[in-house]
Amino acid sequence: MLEGLVSQESLSLNSMDMSVLERLKWVQQQQQQLQQVVSQSSNNSPELLHQILQFHGSNNDELLQGSFSQFQMIGSGFGPNYNMGYGPQHEAMDGCISRTSSCQMEPVDTMEVLLKNGTKEDRPISLKNKRKQEVKTREEENTEKKIKVEADTESSMKGKSNMRNREASSETSKETLKGVSEIPKLDYIHVRARRGQATDRHSLAERARREKISKKMKYLQDIVPGCNKVTGKAGMLDEIINYVQCLQRQVEFLSMKLAVLNPDLELAVEDVSVKQFQAYFTNVVGSSKHSIMVDVPLFPLDHQGSLDLSAINPNQTTSIEAPSASWESQSQSLYNTSSLGFQY
């Protein structure tokens, strides 16, 4: 009967790596041994057998979760990894499994774990179906800083002395843990440590700070035109500074223009209505190039100014893909015209 189940498992495990298969077979062998031991020892065999069969018949993910839980006996905050088993994370999981398989396990430990695992069984099944919501609700419950979590879990892990190779296993499990644990008793936000990266307090704090800054740079990247082409903070900052300077120069230029037109403000008072503004706003498409080009012929053109404009105008119409460069040329040309045109 058990061989039949084993074959079932092997069929279902066809997609996984060999290391996983080996691992699972080893686990199953352990369970077989355990079962023999159990059936000899106590009369509770039907229950245990039932649990073991459940364990067998359960899904890949739960088996792996079970094998992981063997390493996570450690204590209050930890439980099986419920977030394992997303499709593309399988490769990461395989790596984890191969790493964890290096740790040796005593049959006694496995028995303890299996018993404990049996009680936790229904949770993996139910949680697998609602993983996303679980994550979300868990995240909603966690409100404190990320750093505290890691410090606390570190201390809790270092404080225990239950299993053999505890420190080695704890480190590996910590590194390989992708997960958010069970609903914790404390309100902490769990950080997903990347593989092979340090998990000490300082580097975590730095990483959080860096992530914040990079996120804000992304917002700026969305808003500033032409920032997508540059990579790296320095280039992006260059573009941002350039853009801000351009906008400020535009404001100055427009204020100069309005200073000239200000006497007309009183004359045009009746015309100034909200609806007219609305019409103008819809006409003025995001970039100001077109409107400025419309205004240019109205200015009194000196000889030098007209030459500049005729040279630059065609460039402005055609160059749409280089807004940053055209900002500069445009504003410079406009300054030329303004300085030449307003000399009364």
Next chain:
Amino acid sequence: MVNSNLFPSIEATGGESSTESRRKKPRISETEAEIEARRINEESLKRWKTNRVQQIYASKLVEALRRVRQRSTNEPDKVVSVAAREIRETADRVLAASAKGTTRWSRAILASRVRAKLKKHKKAAKKSAGNCKSRKAAATETNRIKLPAVDRKLKFLGRLVPGCRKVSVPNLLDEATDYIAALEMQVRAMEALAELLTAAAPRTTLTGP
């Protein structure tokens, strides 16, 4: 109520974050606070883009310009540059006022006028101010270790955004984002106003002697 507000935004904007986290190696998972912060940021940027805000700004600007015009009729001989500066400052103040005091740069702009008036009265204290400046200059000369390029640029950006010289980096970036959005709106409004005036005004005033 919080949940119902969060979930649609998560599906809209957090969808990309979840796919990203699955595509790449697992990153630091997003917490509710971060999702909230992102939503707030997007909302705050969008507040500068609505037509209504533009109209409000434009009407306020017109009012302010009229007042400036009335005030300056007492001194008719004004160079265009001075008038332009006044108009720019007026426009900036109106912009800062429409920010409703939530951002640092808006508060700095509104406060700068008060500070400028105080400085006019305190011309007697010019000597001490000069000493301070020289001391500062000497200090920077002696301690001239070239900061890394990124830090230099961040400092420069802090000088560009009003009132953000001694502000932390993430706050500076936030302020810069809001300031850029506000400046874009200001440019649009002033352009529209200028176009309106040039269209309405008779052409003879422009074609000078």
